Amino acid sequence: MKTLIKAAAAVVAALLLAVTALVGMVLIDDEARATEISDGGGGLRGVPAEFRPWILRASKECSERELTPALLAAQLYQESGFQTSRARATSDKGAQGPAQFIPATWATWGRDSDGNGEVSPWDIGDAVIAQGRMMCSLLKDAKSSGITGDPRALALAGYNAGWPAVLRFGGVPPASFAHGETYRYVRIILGLMPRFQGPGLFSVSGSGDGADAVRRAADRMGTPYAWGGGGPNGPGTGFCDGTNGYLNGRCSASSTVGFDCSSLVMYAYWPSLHLPRTAAVQYGATSNHAVSRENLKVGDLLFWSHGGSSSIYHVAMYAGDGNVIHAPRTGKTVSIVPLASAMPSSDYFGATRP
Template identity: 65%
Template sequence: MKVLTGVAGAVIGLVTLALLTVMGVVISDDAASATESTTGGGLRGVPTEFSKWILKADDACKEPEMTPALLAAQLWQENGFKTTKKGSTSSAGAQGPAQFLPSTFATWGRDDDSNGETSLWDVGDAVMAQGRMMCSLLKDAKASGYPGDVRSLALAGYNAGWNKVVQYRGIPPYKETTNYVQVILSTMARYRGPSLLQVSGAGAGADALRKASGRIGTPYSWGGGGPTRPTKGFCDDTNGYLNGQCVASSTVGFDCSSLVQYAYWPKTQLPRTAAAQYGATSDHPVSRSALKPGDLLFWSHGGSSRIYHVAMYAGDGNVLQAPRTGRNVGVAPLTSAMPERDYYGATRP
């Protein structure tokens, strides 16, 4: 994809993120995390005709590194959200809102807007194709083991071609590509809207809920996740499967209790499983009428030894939870988050 050099001024004064090595170029993890520290969240500063497709493309990708802000910043860098044919054709032959070469679009394009035509000029078709390609590149970046942030590697693959990333075992040392990666990572904050869950107040519970809300959109992964980050999970005899296939072992995410553990860590170091978390906090029970943000809610098939789910109270009768395989971390009404008959009680860590 052709980089618009006109936006290069956006990085004037920024510390250079590219570290040239004999194996290519590495964008440091610290630099990347400084511009994108959470997963999920809202979207702002994007034309209406783009926003719904960006959110849809993000939702379709189960890689936690994918965010609406990443896609939006990439679209701006590619073509400045332009849609006209005159303004959306580069000297290299890239076309449309996401600047696809026709040959590349043939691989990733679909009739996503259902208008009877698959076209790289249609905003919906182009953005969804961008999302599919970026999602695939994020997977390739993770599997590669190359140094650097996986988003940086994926963006380099989008710009220069994944074969060049493989050749250099990292980001190719091309000025256009390194600039492309730097500008996108440094401008993501411009498009990141408020969190999908607004948390007010202070204290351990509110702080934990605020931290967990940054993981909205992260996939559920049975056995996955820990106190510091989402990880791949595993399948046992009954859990971790979707449509008969084990998906947990290839899904980076959280399950219900690891999300709670992550939220409170390290100030309050809760154990790993829902039942153990109840045992560690049951000496501070909370009635349903006295719930505060961050309180833990439990569901059971009968007794404390059969607790199977934990969620965090999010206020206004809602909970924040990692619900089940095939779903993402999100907000749901307390009354329907899990079967009402299974509700066991609440505690305050």
């Protein structure tokens, strides 16, 4: 979002308070494309895994139904191509980060949304939640303004050029304004939305610790797998042990923020039940409540082994309707898959109820 420069200094000052900066359309490079996911869910698909939970959260926190995950994703793609490096996500007008905030606007909308102790437009969580918060406010402005037209278009124009520009023109600024940048910005984003529109949000029926745990895990769909990574407080970087954590010959786990199979289960249940860290020990802690495959309930733990309880190598959670939710392996993301194909059927060891 390149800052609009007006002839009069007073107009510039007014716009700076409401404007992030204009940016041209950018394409995702090979590195970013390698982290895309396509499994959908939550009305979202095709975004880098590290952005997914924040986009879903930003949409969920807004009471305006127009702020869908696909709209936010299309806007982020247009703003920065999901770039997060300072070299690639800094505009020539000073806009910063994946959501391209200029400092004056960031001062209004920025918060420490990811809880890392820093308020930064370079933090994915901080940037995306601020983007959602600002867009939500602009949608409310659009609906209460009396201006006719798609409120999404009006809000996008306000994000791009500042709300005063929308009021000045009584709608999306025309192609003659700012060399058509705002006009094209709105059209491009609305046109990109189908690319990011995924299946509906995964829903879990029932109540209790098991159902709540699966819902908590489902909120992390799309989070990358990281061997040894993650814990009760959320995803984290992992490590390589000589055998596990490698992708294409390099240690992927040490630079990936994510979960492995047992840390996802630990995280999902932690608010109500403190399960141990590894799959084998989780089995040992819950094996006194064994469950047959025919009597599975949502939240039950399922285990796979190379032979005996001491060789358990994977754990997943039953998600209902013959499906499980799990963090499968390096190179994959938290996902919901059929139980029958989650892991080799010959390795299925049994299920327990925490």
